[in-house]
Amino acid sequence: MRVTFDSTPAPILYAQDAQINVAAPWSLTPGTNTLICVLFNDVRTNCLTWPVAQTAPGVFTVDGIHAAALNQDGSINTASNPAAVGSIVSIYLNGMGPINPAQADGTLVGMPLPVNLYGSEVDMPPENPRSGITAVPLQQTYSGPAPGLIAGATQINFVFAPTAGKTVKSLATGQSTQPFELYVK
Numbered sequence: 001m002r003v004t005f006d007s008t009p010a011p012i013l014y015a016q017d018a019q020i021n022v023a024a025p026w027s028l029t030p031g032t033n034t035l036i037c038v039l040f041n042d043v044r045t046n047c048l049t050w051p052v053a054q055t056a057p058g059v060f061t062v063d064g065i066h067a068a069a070l071n072q073d074g075s076i077n078t079a080s081n082p083a084a085v086g087s088i089v090s091i092y093l094n095g096m097g098p099i100n101p102a103q104a105d106g107t108l109v110g111m112p113l114p115v116n117l118y119g120s121e122v123d124m125p126p127e128n129p130r131s132g133i134t135a136v137p138l139q140q141t142y143s144g145p146a147p148g149l150i151a152g153a154t155q156i157n158f159v160f161a162p163t164a165g166k167t168v169k170s171l172a173t174g175q176s177t178q179p180f181e182l183y184v185k
Contacts, residue, residue, distance in 0.1 A: 011106035
């Protein structure tokens with residue numbers, strides 16, 4: 001089984017009967033469309049045409065809502081293992097656009113670390129959007145390619161400083177991405 005973008009093979013990250021996760025090739029041109037095809041035994045199936053964007057950030061989640069996040073001690077952030085207020089939390093995302101120096105498709109990020117060409121921000125939206133209070137940016141301690149992961153995966157470490165005792169929504173933005181939730185004690 002292979003997945004291609006305009007006939008260029010994409011690195012496969014995960015595959016099962018109902019899901020295939022791939023990394024889009026770096027050679028795609030923003031502002032154009034790409035033909036994405038799944039090939040099984042060299043026969044094209046399930047082709048679709050999709051627009052190519054420079055960035056399309058998306059936070060990795062465990063269930064579509066809760067971020068696949070690590071607490072400062074390296075443990076997984078869950079309801080039974082929340083982050084402490086003032087601690088550093090790490091989230092992972094893709095779609096942050098090009099990195100410098102450029103990396104080959106499927107390359108794992110090593111040292112020296114490349115850098116993202118576009119910045120990021122992690123905000124804590126207000127609990128009541130109609131209150132007139134704007135989102136509060138959280139202090140980032142690192143934002144860039146995720147060491148040891150495939151080039152195109154980004155890691156953002158930030159100081160978690162919301163009101164204790166609540167599940168809060170945070171937003172990582174290059175352009176924009178879906179809100180996600182973290183647990184805090």
